[in-house]
Amino acid sequence: SSFSPTPPALPPPDPPLPRRVPCDNEPRGRDTESGRFGRRGRPQAAGEGDVDLRLGTPDSRPRCRPCVRGRGAEFYEHKIHQVFFRMVDQYGPIVQIKMPNWSRGVLVTRPEDKETVLRATKDNPLRKALPSLKKVRDEAMENFFDKNGGLLTEQGDKWWRVRRGVQTPMMRRKNVEAYLPEVDAITRQFMDRMASFQEELGEMPEDFLQELYKWALESVSVVALSRRLGCLDPALAPDSEPLKIIQIVGDLFRTLNACEFTGPLWRMYPTPTFKKLERMHQELLEMALTNIRATEASLKEALEKPGAEERELTLMEQLLLRPELSHKDVVTLILDMIFAGIDTTSHTMAFALYLLAKNPEAQRKLQQEVDQVLKDNPETLTPAHVAKLSYTKAVVKESLRFFPVAMGFLRELSSDVVLSGYHIPKGASVLMLNYEDIQDDPAFPRPREFLPERWLRGSELAASHAFALLPFGAGTRMCVGRRLAEQEMYVFLARVMQRYTVSYNYGDMDSTMQLILKPSQPLKFSFSERRA
Numbered sequence: 001s002s003f004s005p006t007p008p009a010l011p012p013p014d015p016p017l018p019r020r021v022p023c024d025n026e027p028r029g030r031d032t033e034s035g036r037f038g039r040r041g042r043p044q045a046a047g048e049g050d051v052d053l054r055l056g057t058p059d060s061r062p063r064c065r066p067c068v069r070g071r072g073a074e075f076y077e078h079k080i081h082q083v084f085f086r087m088v089d090q091y092g093p094i095v096q097i098k099m100p101n102w103s104r105g106v107l108v109t110r111p112e113d114k115e116t117v118l119r120a121t122k123d124n125p126l127r128k129a130l131p132s133l134k135k136v137r138d139e140a141m142e143n144f145f146d147k148n149g150g151l152l153t154e155q156g157d158k159w160w161r162v163r164r165g166v167q168t169p170m171m172r173r174k175n176v177e178a179y180l181p182e183v184d185a186i187t188r189q190f191m192d193r194m195a196s197f198q199e200e201l202g203e204m205p206e207d208f209l210q211e212l213y214k215w216a217l218e219s220v221s222v223v224a225l226s227r228r229l230g231c232l233d234p235a236l237a238p239d240s241e242p243l244k245i246i247q248i249v250g251d252l253f254r255t256l257n258a259c260e261f262t263g264p265l266w267r268m269y270p271t272p273t274f275k276k277l278e279r280m281h282q283e284l285l286e287m288a289l290t291n292i293r294a295t296e297a298s299l300k301e302a303l304e305k306p307g308a309e310e311r312e313l314t315l316m317e318q319l320l321l322r323p324e325l326s327h328k329d330v331v332t333l334i335l336d337m338i339f340a341g342i343d344t345t346s347h348t349m350a351f352a353l354y355l356l357a358k359n360p361e362a363q364r365k366l367q368q369e370v371d372q373v374l375k376d377n378p379e380t381l382t383p384a385h386v387a388k389l390s391y392t393k394a395v396v397k398e399s400l401r402f403f404p405v406a407m408g409f410l411r412e413l414s415s416d417v418v419l420s421g422y423h424i425p426k427g428a429s430v431l432m433l434n435y436e437d438i439q440d441d442p443a444f445p446r447p448r449e450f451l452p453e454r455w456l457r458g459s460e461l462a463a464s465h466a467f468a469l470l471p472f473g474a475g476t477r478m479c480v481g482r483r484l485a486e487q488e489m490y491v492f493l494a495r496v497m498q499r500y501t502v503s504y505n506y507g508d509m510d511s512t513m514q515l516i517l518k519p520s521q522p523l524k525f526s527f528s529e530r531r532a
C-alpha cells in the first residue's frame with residue numbers, strides 16, 4: 001500500500017516544496033528536502049520507486065531554526081530528535097519518514113491526529129520500538145526469556161497477558177502511596193547531600209546528574225527490588241552495586257540509541273555494539289534475579305508467620321502471587337522498571353529545576369504552595385499533603401511540555417486512518433511527537449512561556465485539546481510506571497522547594513538524545529537555604 005494522498009474524498013496534495021534555503025551551520029550531505037537521511041554525511045541517492053517523503057500541509061516558507069551541529073554518526077544519534085522537529089517545522093504537522101529500523105511511517109504533532117491514532121489502536125496498541133532489545137531477549141537470551149520479552153518489547157496477546165497482570169498492582173493509588181514515606185525519606189537524604197555540595201563547592205558539582213541518578217535509582221528500587229540500595233551513601237565505592245547499575249543502564253540507553261538510529265547491521269550479525277547490549281543486559285538480569293530471590297524468601301517467610309493475612313503485601317509480592325504472571329514475567333518487569341525508572345525521572349527533575357531557576361515567579365508560587373501545604377512541617381509527607389500540591393503537579397506537567405524526556409511514542413496502525421487529511425494505510429508506524437508546532441498551530445496559549453498555571457483547573461491558558469500533551473503516552477499502553485514516577489517527582493520538588501531557592505548561572509539548556517532526552521549542560525545549580 002502506498003502513502004500517497006487519496007482523492008477524491010481527501011484534498012489533493014500540496015504542490016512540491018520549493019528548495020529550502022540551507023543555514024550556514026547545517027550538516028552537509030543530508031537530503032533534508034526529501035527527508036531522507038544519508039549516513040555519515042554522505043548524500044543518499046534516491047532509490048528506484050522511492051516515494052516522495054513529503055506529506056501534510058507543507059509550509060513553503062524556508063525557516064532557519066537553530067540548526068543541528070556536528071556531523072556523521074554522532075550528529076545522527078544524539079540529535080535525531082532535532083531532525084524530526086525540524087522536519088515538522090519545515091513540512092508541517094505530518095511528515096512521512098523512512099528509518100533503517102522502522103517500518104515506513106509518519107511523524108505527527110497535531111492532537112487531533114494523535115486522538116485518531118489512539119482511538120484506532122486502542123484495542124491492540126502495537127508499539128514496535130526497540131527491535132534490538134527484542135532481538136537480545138528473543139534470540140541471544142532465549143534461554144531465559146523464552147520468547148516472552150515483557151512489556152517493553154512484546155505485542156498483542158503476549159503483551160496484554162503481562163500488562164493485565166501488572167496494571168492494577170502498579171497503578172492502584174493505595175499501592176503507590178504505600179511507598180510515599182520511603183520516597184520522602186530518600187529525597188530528604190538526597191537534600192542533605194545537596195547541602196554538603198553547596199557548602200563545599202558553592203554550587204552543585206559538574207556531574208550533578210549522576211547524583212540525580214542515585215536519587216532515582218534509590219527511589220525506584222524500593223519498589224522494584226523491595227529494598228534500599230544505599231545509593232546516597234557519600235562513601236559509595238566505584239564498584240558498588242548502585243554505581244554498577246547506573247553505569248549499565250546508561251550504557252544500555254546509549255547502545256540501544258545507537259542500534260535504533262543507525263544502520264541495521266546488527267540485524268545481520270552480532271556487531272560489537274550488539275554484543276555490548278547483550279552483555280549489559282545479562283548483567284542487569286543477574287542483578288534482578290539475585291534481588292527477586294531475596295524478595296521471594298521474605299515473602300515465603302511472611303506468609304508462614306501467624307497473622308500473615310493482615311500484613312499488606314509489597315507491590316512485588318503481589319505480582320509474585322498473581323497466577324497469570326510467571327516468575328520470569330516478574331523478573332522481566334523488574335528489569336524494565338530499573339531500566340525505565342532511573343533516567344526518566346532524574347532528567348525530568350533536572351529540567352524542572354532549570355526551568356524554575358529561569359522563571360523566578362513560578363518558583364515563588366511553588367514555594368508559596370509548599371509553605372502553605374506543609375505548614376505543619378511534617379516529618380513525613382502523607383497522601384493528603386500530596387493531593388493538595390496542585391501547583392507542584394502543574395510544574396511537573398509544564399516541565400514535561402518544555403522538555404519531554406520521551407521524544408514521542410509509537411503505534412502501528414491495525415486499520416487505515418485519515419490524519420491531517422491524508423490516508424495512512426494499515427501497517428504504517430505513527431510516531432506521535434511530543435513537539436508542538438508553536439509557530440503555526442499552537443495547542444497552548446502563549447506557548448513559549450513557562451506557565452504552570454495553565455494546568456490549574458479553569459485556567460484560560462489551558463490547552464485547546466485534551467491530547468495536546470502526552471508525555472507518558474496514552475491509552476491502555478500508557479507508561480505503567482506513571483503514578484510511581486509522578487509521586488517521586490512531586491515529593492522531590494515539594495521538599496527541595498520547601499528548603500531551597502534554586503538558581504542557574506550557566507548556558508542555555510537544551511536536550512540531547514540518548515534514547516530519551518537528556519540535559520545538554522552540566523547541572524551546576526546553586527541552592528540557597530530559604531530559612532538560613
Ligand code: HEM
Nearest residue numbers: 151337340341344406409472473474477478479480481485
Ligand atoms: C518522567 C518519567 C517517565 C516518563 C515521561 C515515561 C514515559 C513513558 C512513555 C512515553 C511510554 C510509552 C507509552 C505508550 O506507548 O503509550 C512509557 C512506557 C513504559 N514506562 Fe515509562 N516513563 C516514565 C517513568 C517510568 C518509570 C519510573 C517506570 C518504572 C517504574 C516506567 C516504566 C515503563 C514501562 C514498563 C513502560 C512500557 C509499558 C507498556 O508497554 O505496557 N516509566 N513510559
